[in-house]
Amino acid sequence: MSGAAGPGRVTPDAGGPAVAATPEAAARVRRRRHGSAAATLVLVVLAAIWFFPIYYMLIDAFKPGYDLLTYPPQLWPAHWTLSNFQEAFTVNGAGPTVPQPSFLSSLFISVMVSLIVVVFSVGISLFAALATARFNFRGRSVMLVALLVAYMVPFTSLLIPIFIELNKFGMIGTVPALIIAYVAPVLPFTVWTLRGFVASVPVDIEEAALTDGCSRLSAFRKVIFPLIAPGLVATAIFAFILAWNDFAFANIILGNSGSIFGGQAETATVWLVGLINPSRVTPWGELFAASLIFTLPVMLFFLTFQRRIAAGLTAGAVKG
Amino acid sequence: MSAVGDIPATPRRRRLGIRNAAPGGEPPAPAGPGGVAPSTSRARRRLVGRWVPYVLSSPSLLVLAAVIGFPLIFCLVISFQEFGPYQLVTGGPTHWVGFHNYQSLFTGQFVPVLVRTLLFLVGTVGMTLIIGLGMALLMRRAHTWARVTLTVVLVAVWAVPQITASQVFIWIFDPSYGIANWVLSALHLGSYASLSHEQWYNFPVSVLALAGTIVVWGAVPFVAITLFAGLLQIPEDLYEAARVDGAGFVSQLRTITLPLLMPILLLLGVLSTIWDFNAFNQIYVLQQVGGISTETTTFGVWAYNVAFVGGSYGVGGAVTLLGVALLLVVTGAAVRMMVRGATS
CATH class of the missing domain: 1.10.3720.10 (MetI-like)
Structure with a gap:
């Protein structure tokens, strides 16, 4: 995973033809920067969606029972507890x-x-x-x-x-x-x-x-x-x-x-x-x-x- | 490290063999650490002997024959026998029934299960590859921090065991307290009361869609990470040249990205097909919750249910072999290409 896809890499390499000075190249740079922001946004949304089940498992492990069985569900625990971990080792x-x-x-x-x-x-x-x-x-x-x-x-x-x-x-x-x-x-x-x-x-x-x-x-x-x-x-x-x-x-x-x-x-x-x-x-x-x-x-x-x-x-x- | 960059180097590896010692006399080598007399490396290699590779491979091959080869043959045998709990417990006589087990499958569940499995397969493999490719392409264009964030998330998701993933999704789609229902009703896509247990877990379509969601969620990370590694192997110059020629995103994808990624896509497609064809954990756990199994059974759980729930091990063996045969048909062409790549 080198920097080849990094955001700062607008032109292919320094040794290439000096096209950055031309107006078309400037437009291209703008377009790529713009695309980069849009791509970043979509990527962050996707990351959030993919992470959600893990997040939900994580916080629900720390919710007391009465906070788990609520509607609407709590996206952030109102109370924190470690008793679930304790009970995991004692429950059958x-x-x-x-x-x-x-x-x-x-x-x-x-x-x-x-x-x-x-x-x-x-x-x-x-x-x-x-x-x-x-x-x-x-x-x-x-x-x-x-x-x-x-x-x-x-x-x-x-x-x-x-x-x-x-x-x-x-x-x-x-x-x-x-x-x-x-x-x-x-x-x-x-x-x-x-x-x-x-x-x-x-x-x-x-x-x-x-x-x-x-x-x-x-x-x-x-x-x-x-x-x-x-x-x-x-x-x-x-x-x-x-x-x-x-x-x-x-x-x-x-x-x-x-x-x-x-x-x-x-x-x-x-x-x-x-x-x-x-x-x-x-x-x-x-x-x-x-x-x-x-x-x-x-x-x-x-x-x-x-x-x-x-x-x-x-x-x-x-x-x- | 990725496949794209290494394919051209493939033939070179075969040069180092006992019979294929490097041409040209090599200078005499100095004495080794053990004080061995100097000799050419060619002679040294001959010292190793032709039997060495066979000895090296034999433990693995013997164990594989015992735990895979023999069971597969045994599976073939019992698929032509009546093999039920009686034979299992007593070791009693088994009857040859010819193709009866297969016949009972073809007149029974075979066609529905096949159609269901293929639809499930097309949905899960298709979604996995599309989302994975989309993520990989976006990762190439996004800011570094976003790319790193997504990579960490994907690796974390990849590490979640299927059983755990299934249980979390069951909780997310819980009819009474699940967050999915809450989101759906908040978006006015359906009233809370209407998304009951029956509607989530007793409808074949929603059960399989849910199973497919769990499968895709867990399968995307490997595909996206591998495709991104493959994308990095494509020289940026190609895209630059294409842009100079006025090629847009779609034509760049069609003429540069997809052709160059094809070997990796093919491999990922085959692996995903094999994995999703046999998706077991996700469907099994959902069936345990929902209670309906006949209408949601795919090949992955069919043999299991027939043999261990129904007690018909002979029929289960027949299902297993049909599944393996079908998988070979579905992935056959791609596997042949991979074998050719590995042995040439």
């Missing part, structure tokens, strides 16, 4: 009478499952990414097509067969089953994306290292790895989020019958969905407080690594 998914997994244990399950899936997937896919991006070998094209097909196979299509298979082994309702299931969508993504990052490292740099006496392994360790490390982090974050945000697999394969700290456990998404139940009043305050805790870490990661993540998602698919 199905209400106070039925013992249900707590939000804390659900968060723990989500973090643990996602972390294990990411470490495993990134670990083994790094090798495959290296092989397909840096080696020319028989069967490479077939492998790439297979990887692309695996990448394109929709997440949810695998739910039924994986569920039945895991059921055969008696693993439904266990945390390892969910981890195995998540590898299916995450691994093709990590291989494909990492491959893009490895391919984007200029071959010349590696050639130079090899010429300077590095072995292939040390060339990887000292040259490629540091260069793809940011991409690796971005890939890991996105892979983490694939597992972190999933609801369908978590609901079917783990349900609320996982086990942690000696009690029942489910993932955070299943816990959150469980809070909306047509048979009772939804505790919106607690729901949004919990949603905020669930969303904020991911948001911070995204804001930190967004350029890498965006590049990685497309790099893998377009770069050869």
Whole structure:
């Protein structure tokens, strides 16, 4: 994101023909300045619209219950409270009478499952990414097509067969089953994306290292790895989020019958969905407080690594 | 980092292979850190051996075969079987029923679900690409602070989990206390009383429109950010030359922007199609609130409902495979182009 699109950049470059002095150019400058103000206005409106749901979630997490159920709704809380956050950790998914997994244990399950899936997937896919991006070998094209097909196979299509298979082994309702299931969508993504990052490292740099006496392994360790490390982090974050945000697999394969700290456990998404139940009043305050805790870490990661993540998602698919 | 700038460099990458060592004898390399005897890098590369790439790829390939390849084949098998709760619980005998599962789909829900899915797809993918492209074009012309603000907002939106987004939108469109109703009545677009639960959540059109809104809201950030990165790769000189030639905004868009963005647009279109075709979370959560599911089911939730709500895993398998086949048809041409780009 260089300054190429910046507002001050009216003429293409200083070295260009000196057209700014002519009346037409002056008119053009005016037109562009004008367009810039209009574009800015539209952009601000769009930003406000897109931000509104987040804003609404944010303020409603701090509203006491009697301020939530008002009409017209309050765009700025009349009273502020932290009790929603407190209750999010004590309220139960199905209400106070039925013992249900707590939000804390659900968060723990989500973090643990996602972390294990990411470490495993990134670990083994790094090798495959290296092989397909840096080696020319028989069967490479077939492998790439297979990887692309695996990448394109929709997440949810695998739910039924994986569920039945895991059921055969008696693993439904266990945390390892969910981890195995998540590898299916995450691994093709990590291989494909990492491959893009490895391919984007200029071959010349590696050639130079090899010429300077590095072995292939040390060339990887000292040259490629540091260069793809940011991409690796971005890939890991996105892979983490694939597992972190999933609801369908978590609901079917783990349900609320996982086990942690000696009690029942489910993932955070299943816990959150469980809070909306047509048979009772939804505790919106607690729901949004919990949603905020669930969303904020991911948001911070995204804001930190967004350029890498965006590049990685497309790099893998377009770069050869 | 963006795709546009890197496409021309593609063929070069393939030069570094064991069999494709760089031509020309390289000077003898000095001893490595480990004190290895000097040798040419060509010889070193030969030392690695042809089996290396296979060994490197094998863990991933084996795991992929186990968690994707095998399940897909298994899915094909059960789609020709009667596979219900009995078989699931007891592991009891399964009956081959030929094409019966598929037949029951074609005489049943297939056509309505297909039409609904395609309409949903056209709406969501179309809106996502149009809004994303519009934002990217505006970002190029707007003041820096506005561009940075929008980028931060988009990244924040991108990070919101679909489940959370769905729940926030359900609250925004709450029949009694939702802000959407309040805005609509403030604008006199409908009386408050008329926008009841039934009208928001029990009408297939409004449920799917709401689901589509949640999908588009969440999908625009990635598209807009990627397209803006692509726009920055287009040299400003081209636009300058076009302006000198008297080209207006529309003809600049038609002759410069769109052709040069086409590879990225194609990719985003394919990815959006795959994601929206299988939109699950948004529709599922809305169905939980609204209670109507038959009239709002798209392919993304159909297999789930048939298998896990209806208990017909064989039919669910058939739905799954039909969905994958349809997706291949819809995205086929674009995917072929991408495969060619990746393997050439």
